Amino acid sequence: MAQAGKGRLNYRCPSCFMRDLDIDMFYDKDRKEYYCIRCQYTGTEEDVLEKNKMARFRYKSMLKRFSMEDFEKFD
Numbered sequence: 001m002a003q004a005g006k007g008r009l010n011y012r013c014p015s016c017f018m019r020d021l022d023i024d025m026f027y028d029k030d031r032k033e034y035y036c037i038r039c040q041y042t043g044t045e046e047d048v049l050e051k052n053k054m055a056r057f058r059y060k061s062m063l064k065r066f067s068m069e070d071f072e073k074f075d
Helices: 045-059 068-072
Strands: 026-028 033-035
Touching: 033 045
Parallel strands: none
Antiparallel strands: 026 033
């Protein structure tokens, strides 16, 4: 198995992250792309950043406290 080096930054795999798995991606200098050893996802840095941005919508209200009145609006 070839040695894989970490990229400049510690990116998370967007495909795994959407399934609540926190997997670091590796960087292939020859191809200039990131890849995941768990799910076989590959992509450029721009592609990884775009897809991770889409995944953040799941956690945008994580620190917000909701009251019962907030949920009664939907009844």
